[in-house]
Amino acid sequence: MKKIRAYGKHGGAKLFGALNYETGKVFYQESESYDAHAFKKFLKSLLDEYPSGKIVMVLDNGRIHKAASIEDFVQEEPRLEFVFLPKYSPELNPIEGLRKWLKSDVVHNVFYDKTYKIRTAVRQFINRVNQNPVEVIDRLCTNV
Secondary structure, eight states: OOOOOOOOOOOOOOEEEETTTTOOOOOEESSOSSSHHHHHHHHHHHHHHHHHSSSEEOOOOOOGGOOOOHHHHHHOOOTEEEEOOOTTTTTGGGHHHHHHHHIIIIITTTSSSSHHHHHHHHHHHHHHHTTOOOHHHHISSSSO
């Protein structure tokens, strides 16, 4: 009988991410929580990453995307525009394809005994992906 290690704690990395459809670059941010406050922090970082021009984000209908504090923030920030996908249509959102790709390459069939190891593997994945923007566009943006 094979012994399977378990630590009784389901740890992981909470991520916010944006895919630039023109360049294939992925911008992401780790967070301790997945709520409107953390999403607002991500949006501010995204605005810093792209200091000029309009940013149009294609989003699902998640609660945090439509929270009152986020709606207020977007109203006050003319460079941001949200476009919401129809409900239950993740296949229309390339960032969902990136999430599946990440899970396939980093998480599936791998046991991480420490949360920092998962975060390190995610960072390495994003760095690798950002070195191959044409692959990102071909894999995530051409079938939409």
